[in-house]
Amino acid sequence: MTIDSFELRAAKPVVATTMVAILLAPVTWAQDDTVQTPEYVVGEQAYPFDTNDPRVKDKPPIELPDSVAPKLNLLTAEEIEFLKSGAARRFAGSAEDTVEALEERTPEEVKAWVNAMQDVVANNRYTEGRDLPNIPLNTESPRFNAWRLQRPRxxxxxxxxxxxxxGRYGGYGGPPTFGRFAIALSQEDLVAGEVDVAILGAPLNMGSGWRDSGAQATIDLRLFSWGMGGSDQYALIKPSEVLTIVDYGDVAVDNSSTERSMQHVRKIVREVAETGAIPMIVGGDHSLEYPNVAALADVYGKEKVSVIHFDSHYDAW
Structure with missing residues (x-):
């Protein structure tokens, strides 16, 4: 850790010189770098990768005994094939369960039952003309980029x-921050404070499906991370004493677009890395792995960035 810290600090005079030049330049509204939107995002071509979920597999079809043929008199050939198909197993169960259900119903009830299953399957799928292939954004809005607009210094x-x-009393007695650390709001703060680690909240949540706690995580962790940076019984060091650590606030996300949010997360993580500080990102959902790693690759080069993958589900993005 000492060697890493020395290397980071040694690089900072160069960064500081760069920041002086930035401060002398005319102040403009902070915007993200121009990024060409892939055609598959705007619905102009199919996704360039397999979108099938390997966890969702139809069960094998079944055969029905001749004894239930009278129950199928009102069904079309297509409806009979559906009843025997793997798609119907989710509702009708095994062959034995299906036969039992047929025997308990009249032909009219069987037809209504099969039609109901078909409706559920059909309505779960994307239907061209009924469903939008993507979320349309109002590009005419004068506040189109308000969610990510940073106040000029x-x-x-x-x-x-x-x-x-x-904090009024050291790290206590003030608004909650990660580990009760001081806050930084800009690259200038990181450089002037010779910051080693900047903890950044990224409350992106749209990639987590029904698990909607990600957006709240950055708030909760600030409330409950008061012990962060304390003595480590294994390394026998106190990180907050050998490293300069700050809370770099939350990065803004667009709750209407994961793609736009990723562009901005990537920009802010890159902003931290450019100063020589180590960005520590608190999410958020698993899709954050992409902009976080991409931002480091932007700064250090793809060939110099490696990923140790514990439980960031690559299938989520």
């Missing part, structure tokens, strides 16, 4: 750059 109260402690 010229609008901030004048202050010396550097991390801002918020």
């Amino acid at each position: 010229s609008m901030d109260p004048e202050r010396e750059p550097g991390p801002l402690p918020l």
Whole structure:
């Protein structure tokens, strides 16, 4: 850790010089880098990868005994094939269960039962003309980019750059931050404070399906991370004493578009890495792995970035 810290700090004078040039330049609204939207995102071509979920597999079809033929008198050939198909097994169960269900119903009830199953299967699938292939955004809105618009530094109260402690009593007695660390709001703060680690919240949640706790995680972890940075009984060090650690706030996300959110997350993570600080990202859902790793590759080069993959589900993005 000492060697890493030395290497990071050694690189910072160069970064600081760059930041001076940035401060002298005219202030403009902070925008993301121009990124060409892939055609499959706007629905102009199919996704360039397999979108089938390997966990969703139809069970094998069944054969029905001749004894239930009278129960099928009102069914069309297509409806009979559906009843025997793997798609119907989710509702009708095994062959034995299906035969039992048929024997308990009249032909009229059988037809209504089969039609209901067909409706459920059909309505679960995408239907051209009924379903939108993507979410249309109102590009005419004058506030189209309001969610990610960063306030120009010229609008901030004048202050010396550097991390801002918020606690009245050390790390206590103020708004909750990750580990009760001071906050930083800009690259200038990171450089001036010679920050080693910047913890960044990314409450992106749209890739988690029915598990909707990701957006709340950054708030909850700030409330309950008061012990972060304390003594480590295994390494026998106190990270907060050998490293300068800050809370870099939350990155904005667009709750209407995962793709647009990823562009912005990538920009802010890159912003941290460019100063030599190590970005630590708190999510959020598993889709965050892509913009986080891509941002580091932007700074250090793809050939110099490796991923140790514990449980970030690559199938989620």
